[in-house]
Amino acid sequence: MHLLLAAGTTETALIDGISAAGASPELMAHTPSADVEILEYGEPVLAPVTPVSPTGCPTPAAVTRAVRAVVDVDLSVIDAGLARPTGAPTVGLGVEPGTDLRESEAVPDAAAVYERARSFGSSLPAEEVVVGETVPGGTTTALGVLTALGEPASVSSSLPENPIDRxxxxxxxxxxxxxxxxxxxxxxxxxxxxxxGDPVQPTVAGLAAGVLDAGGSVILGGGTQMVAVAAVLRHAGVDDPISIATTSFVAGEQGRRLEDACERLECDLVVTDPGFEAGGHVAMDRYCAGEAKEGVAMGGVLSLVPDGKMAAVRERFVAVCDRLGIDSSEPSATGTGRGDGGTSAPGRSQEGSCRSQEGTRGSQEGTRGS
Known part of the structure; x- marks a missing residue:
């Protein structure tokens, strides 16, 4: 299994009240760079911030890192418009940071980015690939793209209260x-x-299209931002099977709207609950309270966790939190939070949920996980 993570930035994230990704614009620009360092090394090494909210909620990169300690997942990070350098190895495709979507052009070279990413994706061995993202402000640009395409638009938020009107x-x-x-x-x-839009969108869509061109299969690991990517692919004429794998936190917020979107775009929906309600750790409590919810391919890699191994993921998550300086019971004052940014699927469900939710399309009785 191969994880392709597109990491980038957009000036849209700097709009007041849009993103929870940083205590200041300068710190926010480092968030994706820190995310990929956490995936690679378990903690930031060059980025001057640790993406943890004041309440003790770490970036979803901490969850993805924990899964990688339990499940064999290769990682390639694609520089999809990073505004600040990262100490993690990246694949460069010549992608620039995005501008504020309120400008006349948010991603002037979107078509060229898509083609370069598609070429890279098609060069990979044909296999099952999870494609994920980290981009502060990404749910706002997702809403922009869905609206421009004429798709019924509903997006999530990393904030407990979604500022959807804004x-x-x-x-x-x-x-x-x-x-x-x-x-x-x-x-x-x-x-x-x-x-x-933002530059991560044509990168993710191009990567997915290229993998499909080469005969591989694609899981879009993420929430409503990946619904926007799926819409881009369908409007581009890509009709191959695609799955969207997200978390119970997003599905609990979005409900039937998420299922309807996947049905409309002919995408399988996989929803994983990591069982954080049983964790007894402040970081898990904050996810259950509605913070973060998704990002950095969290839902995608959680969908790969074998039966009986979710408890091991939670244990590794606590270890990552310890390394990031998050006390097991007290809120952390370090870091900046992350931006806007379990698996039950058609036919299966996993773990208990922090919030009750209906099963997804075609779901049946049964549990999965530890």
Whole structure:
């Protein structure tokens, strides 16, 4: 199994109240760089921030790191517009950070980025691939792209209370600046990204398309941001089977809207609950309270955890939190939080949930996990 993680930035994240990814704009720009260092080394090594909220909620990178200690997952990080350097190895595709989507063009070279990422994806051995992302502000740009494509739009948030009204106003301003109405980019997804997206979107979509071109299979690891990527692929004429694997935290917030989106885009939906309600650790409590929810391919890699191994993932998660300086019972004052940014699937469910939720399409009785 191979994880391709696209890491980038967009000035959209700097809009007040949009992202929880940093205590200041300068710190926020380092968040994706720190995320990939945590995946590679277990802690930041060059980035000057540790992405942990003041309440003790770590970046989802900590969960993905924990899963990699239990499940054999190769990692390739794609520089999809990092604004600050990272100490982790990356694949460079010449992607620049995105601008504020309220400008006339948010990603001027979206089409070129997509093609370069598609070429890289097609060069990989044909295998099952999880494609994930880390980009502060990404749910707002996801809303922008979905709206421009004319897709019914609902997106999640890393904040306990989703500032969806604010995001919608930002998207409206972006469409107006680009001279667009909702739905004007139907069938032209790269135009939608160019106008109101972020550089991670054409990177992830291109990687997925390339892997499919080569005969591999793709799991889009993430929440509503991956719904936007799936919409981009479908509007680009990619009709291969695709799965979206997310967390119970996103599914609990989105409910039937997430299932409807996956049905409309003909994507299988996999929803994993990591069982954090049984964890007894402040970091797990914060996820159960609605912080973070998803990101850094968290839902994608959790879907790979074999039966009986979720408890081991939780143990490794606590170890990662210890390394990040998060006390097991007290909120942490270090770090900056992460931006906006279990598996039950059609036919299976995993672990208990921090919040009750209905099963996904085609679900049946039974449990999975430890």
């Amino acid at each position: 995001k919608q106003r930002v998207v409206e301003a972006g469409l107006e600046a680009s001279g667009l109405e909702p739905g004007d980019c139907a069938g032209e997804p790269l135009s939608a990204i160019r106008a109101v």
